[in-house]
C-alpha cells in the first residue's frame with residue numbers, strides 16, 4: 001500500500017432480524033491505515049453519511065462492506081445497479097418499489113478495479129472469494145452506486161453472515177495491499 005493513497009472502508013450496522021452485522025465486526029477488527037466509516041441501513045441516510053465522509057476525507061479508493069444472507073464465499077461485486085427495491089424495507093421502514101436511484105444515470109455502474117485479478121489474489125492467498133455481478137437492490141447496492149459515482153476506484157465486498165471474522169478481515173487486508 002502506498003502511503004499517499006487515501007482509502008475509505010465502510011461497513012453497515014445491523015438490519016432486519018439481525019442483531020449484528022459481520023461487516024461491522026470486520027471494520028472493528030481492521031488495523032490498516034484507512035479511514036473507517038459505519039453506515040446506517042437506510043436508503044436515504046446512508047448516501048448522505050457517505051457523501052459527508054467523502055467531502056471530509058477525499059478518498060482515492062472506497063472499499064464498502066456489507067453482510068450477505070447466504071453463501072460460503074466473499075463476493076467482490078463488479079456492478080452497482082441503478083435501482084432500489086425491497087419487500088421488507090430499510091431500518092427507517094422505507095420500502096422502494098423498483099425505484100431508480102438516479103433517473104439521469106446509466107442503468108448500471110462498473111468498478112474500474114480489476115475484480116478478477118483481485119479475486120485471484122485472494123484465492124491464491126487461501127481466502128474463499130468469488131466475483132459477483134449483482135449486489136442486489138437493497139442498501140448495499142445503493143451505497144455501491146453512490147461510491148462509484150464518486151470514484152470508479154470503488155469496490156463492494158459482500159461477506160456471508162456466517163463467515164468467520166478473521167477470514168473476512170484477512171480478505172480485506174489482501175484487497176488493501178493492492179493499493
Ligand code: PCA
Nearest residue numbers: 012066067138139140141
Ligand atoms: N447488507 C444489506 C444492507 C446492509 C448489509 O450489511 C445488503 O446486502 O444490501
